[in-house]
Amino acid sequence: MYSPETHKLADMDVFDITIIGAGPTGLFGSFYAGLRGIKTKVIDVLGELGGQLTALYPEKYVYDVAGHPKILAKDLAKNLGTQAQLFKQSIVLGEKVTQMVRGEDGVWKIITDKGSEHYTKTVLLALGAGACVPKKLDVEYPAELEGDTIVYAVKSKERFRDKDVLIIGGGDSAVDWANEFSQLASKVTLIHRRDQFRAVQTSVEEMCHNKVDVKTFYELKHILGNGKLEGAVIFDNRTGKEETIKCDAMCINIGFVINLDFLKSWGLQMEGNAIAVNEKMETNLPGVYAAGDICTHPAKLKLIATGASEAATAVNFAVTFVNPTAKAFPGHSSNLNLSI
Numbered sequence: 001m002y003s004p005e006t007h008k009l010a011d012m013d014v015f016d017i018t019i020i021g022a023g024p025t026g027l028f029g030s031f032y033a034g035l036r037g038i039k040t041k042v043i044d045v046l047g048e049l050g051g052q053l054t055a056l057y058p059e060k061y062v063y064d065v066a067g068h069p070k071i072l073a074k075d076l077a078k079n080l081g082t083q084a085q086l087f088k089q090s091i092v093l094g095e096k097v098t099q100m101v102r103g104e105d106g107v108w109k110i111i112t113d114k115g116s117e118h119y120t121k122t123v124l125l126a127l128g129a130g131a132c133v134p135k136k137l138d139v140e141y142p143a144e145l146e147g148d149t150i151v152y153a154v155k156s157k158e159r160f161r162d163k164d165v166l167i168i169g170g171g172d173s174a175v176d177w178a179n180e181f182s183q184l185a186s187k188v189t190l191i192h193r194r195d196q197f198r199a200v201q202t203s204v205e206e207m208c209h210n211k212v213d214v215k216t217f218y219e220l221k222h223i224l225g226n227g228k229l230e231g232a233v234i235f236d237n238r239t240g241k242e243e244t245i246k247c248d249a250m251c252i253n254i255g256f257v258i259n260l261d262f263l264k265s266w267g268l269q270m271e272g273n274a275i276a277v278n279e280k281m282e283t284n285l286p287g288v289y290a291a292g293d294i295c296t297h298p299a300k301l302k303l304i305a306t307g308a309s310e311a312a313t314a315v316n317f318a319v320t321f322v323n324p325t326a327k328a329f330p331g332h333s334s335n336l337n338l339s340i
């Protein structure tokens with residue numbers, strides 16, 4: 001707890017709401033906060049807006065967002081970013097929030113890994129699955145190959161055109177990319193350490209009909225090539241038998257490191273790996289709300305559409321926390337005449 005001496009409201013830039021996480025939930029929350037006229041800041045550890053949409057599947061189409069029959073995830077992220085900044089909110093990128101403490105005056109101090117401090121009356125936690133850190137391969141390779149030749153998230157499908165691609169993993173991402181690349185790559189091989197896939201059955205069936213060489217019970221032993229990727233040695237984990245395959249691009253989808261233990265140290269009540277919220281999206285901490293993938297309640301669905309609805313609820317109730325005479329219901333935006 002910091003002392004009131006070092007925490008003089010007049011000396012600080014105190015925001016009404018600070019949204020941690022600039023994924024679809026946080027971005028829509030930022031828009032709503034602007035619409036309600038409260039002073040808003042958004043903080044994200046990543047260098048760009050969009051959360052999972054940008055970090056994990058920018059080149060995939062999303063079909064279940066209201067008003068968009070079909071939209072690329074990166075385009076949805078771009079639109080959300082534009083909407084989020086309509087009211088010139090303050091956006092801080094590249095800073096990971098590491099601690100939150102509440103002062104005696106009720107103002108929260110948010111501390112980041114860059115050593116900066118952000119002051120706010122309310123907080124909206126829109127952290128998704130936490131900072132999206134992909135699990136890394138337990139195999140050595142030249143660092144310069146990562147991001148272009150060896151990828152953990154596909155930023156551009158075109159990079160895989162006419163390549164011999166090795167995909168590692170058995171979840172939705174691995175199988176979906178195997179299906180996508182089968183349309184444009186020279187050859188696609190998918191290795192998976194088990195014969196059961198976590199991906200949806202229809203995608204697995206599609207993969208088996210597509211031009212994908214699926215090798216179950218196979219794992220990566222090492223990478224071949226001198227400064228560039230030329231191939232890989234894989235092995236059958238039942239027999240140890242090794243095989244060399246030619247590849248000049250690799251896509252690794254073996255999951256994410258999820259560590260949300262720090263949330264408990266902030267004093268938040270958790271249910272498993274998610275923050276418990278009530279119907280107003282309030283957490284157990286005063287003035288702290290949560291929305292999107294990071295929170296849970298009895299009717300929880302982890303979808304972009306749900307996050308948007310929860311963000312609207314959280315922000316509108318945060319408005320009543322900041323100003324107890326304000327109504328939670330924002331009115332209809334169609335009644336406004338915004339010069340935007």
Ligand SMILES: Cc1cc2nc3c(=O)[nH]c(=O)nc-3n(C[C@H](O)[C@H](O)[C@H](O)COP(=O)(O)OP(=O)(O)OC[C@H]3O[C@@H](n4cnc5c(N)ncnc54)[C@H](O)[C@@H]3O)c2cc1C
Nearest residue numbers: 021023024025044045051052097127128130131292293304
């Ligand atoms: C491959 C794939 C396909 C999907 N397809 C669909 C689909 O078709 N339809 C659908 O509805 N949903 C889909 N989803 C799920 C959807 O992407 C998520 O429900 C959605 O992204 C959740 O949004 P969010 O803003 O709550 O969290 P996220 O998108 O995870 O954003 C959270 C943000 O918080 C940031 N953050 C976390 N911790 C910190 C910290 N300590 N400090 C600062 N910043 C922090 C992260 O960097 C991230 O940017 C898909 C997911 C995946 C992986």
